[in-house]
Amino acid sequence: MLHRPLPVLKSVLAVSILMQLAASGCRDLENPPQKASPEIQRQDTSPSADLRWLAKEDPSCQADGLSVAVSEITVYEWDGRQTAPKKVSFKGSAGPDREFVSQNITGSLIGFVSDYNCTISATGAEICKVDKAKVQPEPTAFRMCRANATYARESLESLTLTSQYYTESAYSFYEAIAGRKSGIIKSILVPQPIFMRHFTKADGTTSDRVDVNNASFASIPADGDQAKMGAFFIFPTSQKSFAASGVNLWEVPFVMRHEFGHHVLSHYLDKTLGATSLRLAKDVSLESIMPVSYRKHSSEAAFGLASGVTAPQFALDGINETFADLFAYFAGNSAKAPLAGVRCLDVSRDPSSAVTARGSKKGLDSARVAIYEGRSAPLKSDGCSEPQFDDEHDIATALGQPMASFIEQATPNLDASVRGEVLLAWASNLKILVATPSNVSLDTLVVELVKAVKQKNPNVTSACVHFKAAITGLPKASAACAN
Numbered sequence: 222m223l224h225r226p227l228p229v230l231k232s233v234l235a236v237s238i239l240m241q242l243a244a245s246g247c248r249d250l251e252n253p254p255q256k257a258s259p260e261i262q263r264q265d266t267s268p269s270a271d272l273r274w275l276a277k278e279d280p281s282c283q284a285d286g287l288s289v290a291v292s293e294i295t296v297y298e299w300d301g302r303q304t305a306p307k308k309v310s311f312k313g314s315a316g317p318d319r320e321f322v323s324q325n326i327t328g329s330l331i332g333f334v335s336d337y338n339c340t341i342s343a344t345g346a347e348i349c350k351v352d353k354a355k356v357q358p359e360p361t362a363f364r365m366c367r368a369n370a371t372y373a374r375e376s377l378e379s380l381t382l383t384s385q386y387y388t389e390s391a392y393s394f395y396e397a398i399a400g401r402k403s404g405i406i407k408s409i410l411v412p413q414p415i416f417m418r419h420f421t422k423a424d425g426t427t428s429d430r431v432d433v434n435n436a437s438f439a440s441i442p443a444d445g446d447q448a449k450m451g452a453f454f455i456f457p458t459s460q461k462s463f464a465a466s467g468v469n470l471w472e473v474p475f476v477m478r479h480e481f482g483h484h485v486l487s488h489y490l491d492k493t494l495g496a497t498s499l500r501l502a503k504d505v506s507l508e509s510i511m512p513v514s515y516r517k518h519s520s521e522a523a524f525g526l527a528s529g530v531t532a533p534q535f536a537l538d539g540i541n542e543t544f545a546d547l548f549a550y551f552a553g554n555s556a557k558a559p560l561a562g563v564r565c566l567d568v569s570r571d572p573s574s575a576v577t578a579r580g581s582k583k584g585l586d587s588a589r590v591a592i593y594e595g596r597s598a599p600l601k602s603d604g605c606s607e608p609q610f611d612d613e614h615d616i617a618t619a620l621g622q623p624m625a626s627f628i629e630q631a632t633p634n635l636d637a638s639v640r641g642e643v644l645l646a647w648a649s650n651l652k653i654l655v656a657t658p659s660n661v662s663l664d665t666l667v668v669e670l671v672k673a674v675k676q677k678n679p680n681v682t683s684a685c686v687h688f689k690a691a692i693t694g695l696p697k698a699s700a701a702c703a704n
């Protein structure tokens with residue numbers, strides 16, 4: 222073709238989907254504001270001036286270039302102490318609209334911005350309304366014009382390529398698992414999105430805050446038909462965090478593999494993870510059956526709920542985070558300490574560590590379950606690395622290591638792919654369980670893991686000894702292990 226192709230249809234579609242996602246948060250939202258979910262960790266925010274903004278190294282390519290086929294790229298990988306460049310094999314090429322595509326990633330969308338106007342209520346709660354979502358200055362699909370080139374670590378190109386590489390590595394791990402559910406949807410990457418909150422205080426002073434130091438996955442419906450699209454958001458790093466740790470989260474292989482784990486569970490549950498509507502199965506919105514007072518992240522959360530009240534969505538949120546951690550861990554071939562040196566995550570979220578940052582033993586006793594289910598107050602914590610048990614990521618902290626160890630003991634001398642089979646068997650079981658939301662609790666969701674392990678190896682007596690000791694707050698799962 223001699224003339225410039227018509228406007229970038231696929232990117233426009235992606236933008237329109239993302240706009241929808243942002244716009245769906247038009248109602249009032251308590252903290253945290255609308256965002257793609259779930260994430261790798263608790264929400265982390267920073268003043269906008271603290272943003273570590275990465276610029277395009279090759280702006281002319283991004284503006285008007287043509288992606289080329291590549292067989293090798295340079296990524297930047299964190300090894301627990303530092304980040305170093307690493308040349309890796311990678312098949313990428315130009316998509317129909319000149320964007321850079323690979324096996325499971327159909328392009329990356331540059332310049333996504335979502336604005337919220339926020340006020341602080343008398344009780345200190347942040348109330349944010351989405352103002353507008355936009356892509357600046359216009360929809361831009363990421364392009365890579367230099368074959369097998371190396372970009373500087375401090376560039377938007379390296380952020381995008383490194384994230385894409387680890388996402389694809391997770392996809393390859395998934396595709397190699399025997400009996401996997403086929404047809405996992407392709408996704409886009411959204412590198413360096415800005416979720417900007419503009420605060421106005423009572424005295425008229427204003428300030429801005431942005432979401433930082435995180436990654437998230439959303440599976441979102443495409444407009445007009447039943448097709449869905451996955452979107453991986455890779456948030457910017459804050460200057461403060463970078464100064465303290467020297468690492469960007471996307472340089473940690475575990476992080477994008479964790480997000481891909483959410484993609485896998487979503488695929489199995491056939492669940493659309495929108496920002497404001499979390500659905501388990503078709504036409505079953507758990508929000509509609511949840512007690513309104515059951516709110517986490519809120520100092521006003523009502524405790525002392527009537528006993529027997531279940532909150533299946535929160536239970537599933539905790540298991541979703543745990544599943545994602547286990548998927549990331551096995552996709553990394555059970556390498557020890559995959560989060561070493563990473564602020565907030567480190568040993569606490571490391572499925573190979575039996576203790577948290579402060580040395581407390583992982584696991585879920587009845588006191589921790591009571592906190593998560595809103596029946597008692599969260600633990601006090603003065604840092605992000607120690608669980609308070611009021612957040613779904615704390616369930617991953619508590620259950621990741623006992624579950625990883627349980628699966629490993631039940632599959633001795635077998636490779637990561639077999640452990641992947643166990644996870645997928647668990648996901649299949651969960652699909653059946655969540656069809657009846659009233660049956661869903663942390664306990665019953667973990668029972669399904671026990672069943673999945675036994676499907677692979679019925680003789681789990683010794684593996685159960687340790688696992689049961691770690692989950693004393695989950696009586697049904699303990700009982701399932703004994704049988």
Ligand SMILES: [Zn+2]
Nearest residue numbers: 259260261545
């Ligand atoms: Zn997550």
